Amino acid sequence: xxxxxxxxxxxxxxxxxxxxxxxxxxxxxxxxxxxxxxxxxxxxxxxxxxxxxxxxxxxxxxxxxxxxxxxxxxxxxxxxxxxxxxxxxxxxxxxxxxxxxxxxxxxxxxxxxxxxxxxxxxxxxxxxxxxxxxxxxxxxxxxxxxxxxxxxxxxxxxxxxxxxxxxxxxxxxxxxxxxxxxxxxxxxxxxxxxxxxxxxxxxxxxxxxxxxxxxxxxxxxxxxxxxxxxxxxxxxxxxxxxxxxxxxxxxxxxxxxxxxxxxxxxxxxxxxxxx
Numbered sequence: 026x027x028x029x030x031x032x033x034x035x036x037x038x039x040x041x042x043x044x045x046x047x048x049x050x051x052x053x054x055x056x057x058x059x060x061x062x063x064x065x066x067x068x069x070x071x072x073x074x075x076x077x078x079x080x081x082x083x084x085x086x087x088x089x090x091x092x093x094x095x096x097x098x099x100x101x102x103x104x105x106x107x108x109x110x111x112x113x114x115x116x117x118x119x120x121x122x123x124x125x126x127x128x129x130x131x132x133x134x135x136x137x138x139x140x141x142x143x144x145x146x147x148x149x150x151x152x153x154x155x156x157x158x159x160x161x162x163x164x165x166x167x168x169x170x171x172x173x174x175x176x177x178x179x180x181x182x183x184x185x186x187x188x189x190x191x192x193x194x195x196x197x198x199x200x201x202x203x204x205x206x207x208x209x210x211x212x213x214x215x216x217x218x219x220x221x222x223x224x225x226x227x228x229x230x231x232x233x234x235x236x237x238x239x240x241x242x243x244x245x246x247x248x249x250x251x252x253x254x255x256x257x258x259x260x261x262x263x264x265x266x267x268x269x270x271x272x273x274x275x276x277x278x279x280x281x282x283x284x285x286x287x288x289x290x291x292x293x294x295x296x297x298x299x300x
Contacts, residue, residue, distance in 0.1 A: 026068070028251045030061070035072060035255035039262030042076045043224075043270050045203025045282050046289070047152055053145050053197045054293055071252045073235040075259030079267045080224050080231075087113075087221060109177045113225070116179055120188030120222075121229045127192025139197040146293035148198025153286035155200070155207050160280030162210040167277075173215035176222060183212040184222075191226060198290075201230065203282070206274070216274050224267070 037055070041048035055061050081088060087110075094110035105111050138144040166173060190208040194201035202223055209219025273279045 026251070028254065031068065031251050031255040032258050034061075034068065035075065035258035036262050038072045039076060039079075039259040040266045042259075042263055043079065043202055043266040045152065045156055045200040045206070045270070045279060046286055047149060047194075047198050047200040047203075049139075050145050050149050050152075050198035050200075050289075053139055054142070054289070057142050058296065068252050068255060070235060071256035072259045073231055075256035076263045077228065077231045077235075078260035079263035080227055082264055083267050083271070084221065084224060087225065091225075113176055113179070116181065116184040117222070117225050117229065119181055120184040120191065120226050121233075123185055123189040124192045124195075124230065125233075127189065128195055131192075132195060135195050135197075142293055142297050144196075145198040146290045146297070148196045149286045149290035149293065151196075152198065152200045152203055153283040153290065156203050156280045156283035156286065159203070159207040159210060160277075160283075162207065163216070163277050163280070166210070166215075171213075174213045174218065175215060176218045179212075179214070179218075179222065183214075186212055187222065188226070191230070200286075201227070202270070203279075206279070216277075217271075220271055220274055 034052075034055075037051055038048055041051045090110040091114050094104070094108045095114050098105040098108065098111040105115070187205055187208040191201060191205050193199050194204045205223035205226060206216075206219045209222055210216070214222065270279065273281075
């Protein structure tokens with residue numbers, strides 16, 4: 026694999042991991058349209074580490090508070106539920122459980138569906154519909170007098186709902202960020218809190234994908250140096266993409282990516298008919 030291709034894949038992974046357009050869907054279409062093998066184990070590992078970096082950078086304050094609160098709760102267990110930051114750690118963990126259940130029960134079926142480009146195209150269209158739903162929820166919230174909720178108001182029920190819907194994003198073509206932010210808005214969170222919970226949930230999700238990649242081991246003969254460059258590119262592009270997403274979300278413009286998803290879905294469907 027050449028350096029230019031590694032950089033291109035890292036840029037694609039870094040940007041689409043955070044923007045609500047499905048990184049897995051883009052990689053599957055890249056494989057089909059251009060015959061590029063994207064599932065190189067070592068590359069998988071460094072790109073997943075690379076996309077973890079932006080979340081740590083952007084949410085370093087929240088993660089620091091959560092770490093300190095967890096350490097304090099270990100010394101004084103009764104603070105585990107009383108402290109909002111310690112509770113948030115529990116809720117992120119709780120949200121991961123239904124996602125894992127969906128992965129265990131339906132993961133093989135979802136991976137088989139990914140072999141059919143029409144299924145990937147349908148999932149991209151589903152992402153477009155989810156993003157349009159995000160726009161509807163934002164307009165309803167703006168028109169309502171009811172105050173929006175923050176992370177401090179998040180309940181176990183909310184976390185389980187968001188985590189279950191995150192499980193849908195195992196399907197290639199369904200955006201994890203788009204689905205979970207929309208789910209956060211659905212349970213009444215404000216935009217900032219919905220995004221924060223979505224990307225805090227991304228940490229165990231990315232770590233899980235990293236563990237799966239590590240299980241396969243790094244095949245011999247792969248050049249480590251160019252893949253490390255890929256990890257750095259994924260980290261840099263992912264940080265820029267995440268910051269841009271948060272700005273668009275605050276302006277109420279994130280749902281406009283629906284039209285991009287519909288266009289990409291139509292292109293994928295057309296490719297299956299005219300290839």
